[in-house]
Amino acid sequence: MAVTLRDVAERAQVSVRTVSNVVSGYEHVSPQMRERVNRAIRDMDYRPNQVARTLRTGRTGMLALVVPEIDVPYFSELAREVIEAASEVGYRVMIDQTGHDHDRERELLLGNDRSMLFDGMLFSPLVTKSELLDMHGATPERPLVLLGEHEFDGRYDHVAIDNVQAARDAVGHLVALGRTRIAAIGTQPLEEYATPLQRTAGYERALADAGLDRDPRHSTPAAHYSREDGYAAMRRLLESTPRPDAVFCYSDLLAVGAVRAVFDAGLRVPQDVAVVGVDDIAEGRYSRPSLTTVSLDAPLIAREAVRLLTRRIEHPEAAAEEVVAPHRLIVRESTGG
Amino acid sequence: MAVTLRDVAERAQVSVRTVSNVVSGYEHVSPQMRERVNRAIRDMDYRPNQVARTLRTGRTGMLALVVPEIDVPYFSELAREVIEAASEVGYRVMIDQTGHDHDRERELLLGNDRSMLFDGMLFSPLVTKSELLDMHGATPERPLVLLGEHEFDGRYDHVAIDNVQAARDAVGHLVALGRTRIAAIGTQPLEEYATPLQRTAGYERALADAGLDRDPRHSTPAAHYSREDGYAAMRRLLESTPRPDAVFCYSDLLAVGAVRAVFDAGLRVPQDVAVVGVDDIAEGRYSRPSLTTVSLDAPLIAREAVRLLTRRIEHPEAAAEEVVAPHRLIVRESTGG
């Protein structure tokens, strides 16, 4: 079957210890030994068995990235960066999808899952209950880094976004444009998720700052941050009186759907309704109109997340760290660029 | 540290063998034994060590999905389906990106990679040289299923697309619309990749069928199937005389870029230039205009691929199988729906 250390040792007439030393790049090996072993390795096409190595060392060299749905552009773009960043420090990435299933999220968080062959987990919840985290217990059994949330409690490493400020920036931009009937798409029916709550808070704060009234009918829920839900939400908004003249969407995907709904209703973006999203996905740069958005800097989030996670893997006892990723408004055609 | 079989056995006053039997769901265990063991398992919160299990059985329960870039919608949509299909049969999925790096592709194909802790590999090359496969040798060392290509040679399991026919369908549709100057975007500068060659063949065949001349300047290369390249290619096409009145793009992403270029040039889609793509990504359903495309049925491709791969894992000696996934033209606004 497969060539083992033992086979190589036999061939090279040395002990397995020496072969292992050569393979692992151990310092104190004489050049002639190293050469002899290396030739045997080449001759026999030996490849170390990663599983055996893992059993011995406890390290798999694998990270898990947990997202709701990998085909949501924000997550696939994040995944790309995570895989690249992980690859640079010698890790590979397994991807898990939770769908919108809380049980699945909890199962993964608790480590109840059957096969945990990864050294640590990057958890990027679309929506996360604080309760969910509490169930994980005070001491995570396995290295865990949370992505995107902004409820740092000192227990978990964290790459956060300042969702409140991001929302304020987006809505502030609409205000600066002179819009007065500014709606929101993306609140959650059950108000128990951090991200939408924070974005709603920022939205309301920006309206208050501008001295604008907040029309409750202009806060529109969207269960999934999808094009479909954005479309449906916008249709509902267009039926309300007075009709909104601007919409802050909690994700670019919602915004894409909203834009389409505006045009299908015979109106125009941005003239009749200005639209701003969040995420800065590639799709929004080529759409018509191109999408004004709050850019979240996925490459930085990914890099920091991997840094935090590998650090925790190596130093399980280190104090939890929080990194707040910067964001910035990018003005494009959907708000009249 | 972690609770082991041995610990559980001690606690339950039975042998490790019995505990192992209970854990693995072995038939012949007396109810009282099973109950006793299960209680100990629950009490001690025992979880089987997947790595040790793997070392023993040779199975990791993990598949690898290799794609050029996970943030290309076609691949992220495929990945979603693959992860779901794999999950249904008890596998998890690791994702590798090759970028556009041939060495990386070859490394993965040859199994030279350092850490192969997966039972099999789904390889979805954006572009694949036949040479690349030849290097893999006649007998793949590890279960491998190829996706998307259509050069079945009986050596590898294969989920293929009839690229020639898909291209003919797309171009035939443009012909039926009465377009006569039909361009193509997506040929490869180095003509050594299967997919673009096949699509080019279908394109030329469809033109010939319609008795249309083929203007060589209307076959436009695109190194990466990206929005950017589609945009750049379309700009070049719009400068040619006579200007094309339709474009067949080898991917939806190219089409998205091409559409944008048409509008940026002050022209309209579909009136001035009709555009058709391939892949049927979600983005094309909400874009303006929505995108006419050849749908590739990613869910079916994913399901079949996982079926083929798990079959090969269980029956390494089975004859290679090829599945040709169906495709169908979906007419939308970009060709005047």
Added chain:
DNA sequence: TTGTATGCGTTATCAT
């Protein structure tokens, strides 16, 4: 039906 013992391929400890 259940217990005992061996080995999967590696790393690391203890020698020398």
Added chain:
DNA sequence: ATGATAACGCATACAA
């Protein structure tokens, strides 16, 4: 600097 050997945690052949 190198060799012999004991784990790592599990599954299973063989015994009972």
